[in-house]
Amino acid sequence: MKIDTYGIISDIIDKEIDILLPLKVGELRSLLESNFPKLSQFNYSLVIDNEIISDEMKLIEHSNSIAIMPPFSGG
Amino acid sequence: MNRYARQIILPNFGPQTQQKLKTSKVLIVGAGGLGIPVLQYLTAAGIGVIGIADGDTIDISNLQRQVLFYEQDIGYNKATVAYNKLHSLNSEIEFVVYDYNINQQNVFDIVECFDIVVDCTDNFSIRYLLNDVCELLTKPLVFASIFQFEAQLSVFHYGVNPYSLRDIFPNIPISNSVPNCTEAGVIGTITGLIGSIQANEVIKIITNIGTVNSGTLLLVNSLYNTMQNVTISKNSSLIPFTTKDQILNYNYGSFCSHYQYIYSLNELKELLTMDNSILIDVRELEELPKVIEVSCKQIPLSILPSTLQDLKSYNHIVFLCKSGVRSKKAIDITQEVFPSKTIYSIKDGITIFEE
Numbered sequence: 323m324k325i326d327t328y329g330i331i332s333d334i335i336d337k338e339i340d341i342l343l344p345l346k347v348g349e350l351r352s353l354l355e356s357n358f359p360k361l362s363q364f365n366y367s368l369v370i371d372n373e374i375i376s377d378e379m380k381l382i383e384h385s386n387s388i389a390i391m392p393p394f395s396g397g
Numbered sequence: 398m399n400r401y402a403r404q405i406i407l408p409n410f411g412p413q414t415q416q417k418l419k420t421s422k423v424l425i426v427g428a429g430g431l432g433i434p435v436l437q438y439l440t441a442a443g444i445g446v447i448g449i450a451d452g453d454t455i456d457i458s459n460l461q462r463q464v465l466f467y468e469q470d471i472g473y474n475k476a477t478v479a480y481n482k483l484h485s486l487n488s489e490i491e492f493v494v495y496d497y498n499i500n501q502q503n504v505f506d507i508v509e510c511f512d513i514v515v516d517c518t519d520n521f522s523i524r525y526l527l528n529d530v531c532e533l534l535t536k537p538l539v540f541a542s543i544f545q546f547e548a549q550l551s552v553f554h555y556g557v558n559p560y561s562l563r564d565i566f567p568n569i570p571i572s573n574s575v576p577n578c579t580e581a582g583v584i585g586t587i588t589g590l591i592g593s594i595q596a597n598e599v600i601k602i603i604t605n606i607g608t609v610n611s612g613t614l615l616l617v618n619s620l621y622n623t624m625q626n627v628t629i630s631k632n633s634s635l636i637p638f639t640t641k642d643q644i645l646n647y648n649y650g651s652f653c654s655h656y657q658y659i660y661s662l663n664e665l666k667e668l669l670t671m672d673n674s675i676l677i678d679v680r681e682l683e684e685l686p687k688v689i690e691v692s693c694k695q696i697p698l699s700i701l702p703s704t705l706q707d708l709k710s711y712n713h714i715v716f717l718c719k720s721g722v723r724s725k726k727a728i729d730i731t732q733e734v735f736p737s738k739t740i741y742s743i744k745d746g747i748t749i750f751e752e
Contacts, residue, residue, distance in 0.1 A: 328544075329547055330544065365568075367566055376564060376567055377633060392544075393542070394544040395521055395524070396430070396519055396545075396581065397427050397432070397516075397541070397543060397588070
């Protein structure tokens, strides 16, 4: 599955990976971090089908798009 | 009213709507890349009272995006210079200038004077502080942040179904994992674009025209001209602050730009006459020349972290080194532990005594 990225995370995600759903948000994070170890150094939220999901326990049953979004700090 | 004729003739606008702008009070925190377009458009549009908060001074590297500032303004305070220029754009506006940074001690006194807050800052400590204060006081917060050619924008704490920055990113990010404009670079045009959208959101909130960008986060990429509005979902595990004291006692980490420069020996001497003030030389013990002009404690930077508790009783802490670089590190170390103390760095280091 292709993973969309924003900001500095775009430098880390360099390949597509297989994601088998259903997964809880927390489990999806672990899967992503095991494929992209540098990700664990960053703060980020997951955007599933254009919705930002911050609840780690939420179950994702199916999804058309997954994006990794870090906070920006510049102004 | 001739000044506002072009907006008054807009559909659903009219003189009553212009009057709403005139009776509004908007605080812009940060007079930099984002803050400048916000300030210019809101001043031009006729907001009644505009607060400008920024303790920073103008540097030549700011001019690439902070287009209200000119070469002759370098070295002066951003809020003060912005006020001088904006006042001649629209003398009908009442400006309130805060030429210092907002922190935990002063935030409530300032924010309580306004109806809407616009976050144009560049560090997470202040962003989360403004978020939490606006949530407690139920004031709309027009948030935007930038990374290189990209931006994020949303309106928090607005309307009957308000959202929070913490619904998106529950905890304050560790600042060294997220680069700011200084470290990552930024294109001037994106700050102009996004600041203009922030100003537009303020006008929509006040006038009740259109749909305010609440409950969604606008993601902009100016390299590919994409704009995407993603839905924010409420984070049910958040426990909101219910009292001022909770916010005042919360650890917001280091307000990294929250320190002041000392430029002259007279300024330093005056500061050291205050109770609870101390000058600390963070150079190594053998470095020359020694400080003899004023009383000074030697704590080399290498041992500062282990001796920080010695500074507990001081409220005004001045750091001195050879050129200012180690002082900046000392400030970061001290603010991690004592976020609310007022900290100073001697701008040109030890040369302050060469007169």
